[in-house]
Amino acid sequence: MATYSIGEVSKQMGLSVEAIRYYDREGLLPFVKRDSGGRRQFTEDNIQLMQMIMGLKRAGVPIKDIAYFVSWRLDGDDSLGERYDFLNAHEKVLEDEIASLEKSLAYLRFKKWYYKTAKAAGTEKIHLKAGTTQVDPSTYAEYDQLLKEGHSAKSLGDD
Amino acid sequence: MATYSIGEVSKQMGLSVEAIRYYDREGLLPFVKRDSGGRRQFTEDNIQLMQMIMGLKRAGVPIKDIAYFVSWRLDGDDSLGERYDFLNAHEKVLEDEIASLEKSLAYLRFKKWYYKTAKAAGTEKIHLKAGTTQVDPSTYAEYDQLLKEGHSAKSLGDD
DNA sequence: CTACACCCTGTAGTTAGCTACAGCTCAAGC
DNA sequence: GCTTGAGCTGTAGCTAACTACAGGGTGTAG
Incomplete structure (x- = not known):
């Protein structure tokens, strides 16, 4: 062999x-x-x-x-149950991790759209409450609206 | 304030x-x-x-x-482009990572099904080439067949 | 027979992202 | 005016998953 x-x-x-x-x-x-x-x-x-x-x-x-x-x-066949349980537990970990990354990705795509539109306007101010560095609620509303209209999060942020 | x-x-x-x-x-x-x-x-x-x-x-x-x-x-508005590019690059990293984890999850679910059925049979031998610890190709074929029949990978491994 | 590639063990160092002191300052309450 | 709680800096330690030697063995080709 x-x-x-x-x-x-x-x-x-x-x-x-x-x-x-x-x-x-x-x-x-x-x-x-x-x-x-x-x-x-x-x-x-x-x-x-x-x-x-x-x-x-x-x-x-x-x-x-x-x-x-x-x-x-x-240990051979005696441990088939343990091995199944192990994989089962890790399946859950992986599922959770993927879900968390999907959320992060959605957030990141919003931020891409945010900077894409800010860049087009020449300034970030269009998204901020006057005089602060806080994002204006209307910015979130506008983005949500675009998503509702059927635009994909991925396409909205792309250049 | x-x-x-x-x-x-x-x-x-x-x-x-x-x-x-x-x-x-x-x-x-x-x-x-x-x-x-x-x-x-x-x-x-x-x-x-x-x-x-x-x-x-x-x-x-x-x-x-x-x-x-x-x-x-x-740096203010001068760096809007850089910030967009940064997020864009990281979007790709995240997408790739999610894709890779999805593949791992599919693999893990196959293994769960493998151990579930082995446990039901009382021995892992039903999946192995005689005398080895190598998985028999027919095991993969059987799993693929079940997926084709419309069973979800998640449900196949569940107890 | 000797060079050389490849293998071995054991130990130390590396990076990321924190955590855990030691030793000090400061403001408030009694 | 003293105690207490929270804050500060600086340095050291920790875990995971490797990487990088140092020092030594082995087997094959010329």
């Missing part, structure tokens, strides 16, 4: 060699065997597992939590 | 006093004046601005970048 060195895996997966060793130290790769000289030998199998692990990492799961997940794997 | 102490602002905005001082040190609050004893005095105006800044922070904008944005504000 073909095996791969840490350097090969590094290139294949786009991770630094140091990062892979770090993941190993943190308990993410307990399934990786060593050769007689103490070097890590990665099998196809191992690499597929690592891809799963990187999937969790991309999903924002902390490395310590992934280590738990991986250790459950070693 | 009413002003607020750092402690009041801390409670009002749900930030620690230390965090606010940290933001000030990093150049996020150059507009905050001091009283004769050197204490920060926040106006209503200041607080609205801070809320805008926290909006950018929630959107994942690094504190150093926000400091640039804030410093442009001090």
Whole structure:
């Protein structure tokens, strides 16, 4: 069965060699065997597992939590319930995070429209209560109106 | 005009006093004046601005970048273009991040379905190529089929 | 047989975004 | 006029997720 060195895996997966060793130290790769000289030998199998692990990492799961997940794997079918619960909990975290980012994006698009129109007018004053740096309520009202008229938030801010 | 102490602002905005001082040190609050004893005095105006800044922070904008944005504000209307470009660039970052998280979420939901069905069968083996820890292609095919039949990814993984 | 690429461990350093003192000042209440 | 609470600065410490050596081993090619 073909095996791969840490350097090969590094290139294949786009991770630094140091990062892979770090993941190993943190308990993410307990399934990786060593050769007689103490070097890590990665099998196809191992690499597929690592891809799963990187999937969790991309999903924002902390490395310590992934280590738990991986250790459950070693317990075999007994831990199927724990693993399901773990993913379920993290699904919620991800959903919440996406929702929060969507809100931030909406806010950012409002601000884009705000600066686009200010720039067109040559001054930010058109949006401010006279003599302050506070945004005038009519600015928000105008934006809401435009959204109601069917303009998308994305298009409103675009130049 | 009413002003607020750092402690009041801390409670009002749900930030620690230390965090606010940290933001000030990093150049996020150059507009905050001091009283004769050197204490920060926040106006209503200041607080609205801070809320805008926290909006950018929630959107994942690094504190150093926000400091640039804030410093442009001090340049007045001359910097409206820069500020628009800044928000535009960050809109793209946010969009990409959301897209990436959506992909992760889809993956996580597949895994939930995978463990839900494995648990129901009592063993993960139903999804693996015999004798390996590699997922059998038929598992992916089955999941894709279910999605095609109109089941939502969210519902498929739910218990 | 020796150079060289690549691997190893262990330890130290880095960045972001805070948190936690230590030691001091100041204003208000009793 | 003294205590108390809140504020100040400056510096040190913390966590996550790496990165960067230093010092040493290994296996293959010429």
